[in-house]
Amino acid sequence: MMKNYELVKEEQIKELNGTGYVYRHKKTGARVVVVSNEDDNKVFQIGFKTPPKDDTGVPHIMEHSVLCGSREFPLKDPFVELVKGSLNTFLNAMTYPDKTVYPVASCNDKDFFNLMHVYLDAVFYPNIYT
Numbered sequence: 001m002m003k004n005y006e007l008v009k010e011e012q013i014k015e016l017n018g019t020g021y022v023y024r025h026k027k028t029g030a031r032v033v034v035v036s037n038e039d040d041n042k043v044f045q046i047g048f049k050t051p052p053k054d055d056t057g058v059p060h061i062m063e064h065s066v067l068c069g070s071r072e073f074p075l076k077d078p079f080v081e082l083v084k085g086s087l088n089t090f091l092n093a094m095t096y097p098d099k100t101v102y103p104v105a106s107c108n109d110k111d112f113f114n115l116m117h118v119y120l121d122a123v124f125y126p127n128i129y130t
Contacts, residue, residue, distance in 0.1 A: 044115070063100050
């Protein structure tokens with residue numbers, strides 16, 4: 001996997017008692033940030049630039065629409081169902097003035113990777129296209 005990424009920066013982060021790494025995906029240029037420390041809580045976030053064209057709230061509407069089912073999870077609201085059986089310590093999405101982010105966290109490895117899978121399917125293959 002690492003052959004597809006280039007290490008851009010490595011830095012100690014005293015506040016988190018860990019090391020931060022910034023990687024660049026060679027093919028797409030996407031940035032990947034990794035923080036390595038002894039915390040059992042695993043956190044993942046995917047984010048996109050969503051600068052608005054006007055003040056109609058389209059990026060925030062899209063944030064909610066993206067989370068209304070996807071290719072692999074075609075439920076009307078898969079995240080309501082997900083919360084019922086998840087051990088997550090954080091599950092949400094947020095729209096800022098210039099970006100939209102989808103963070104998740106869990107201390108359980110299986111749950112963490114499941115949450116990542118559901119979120120990635122939601123943002124890359126939302127039912128909004130169908």
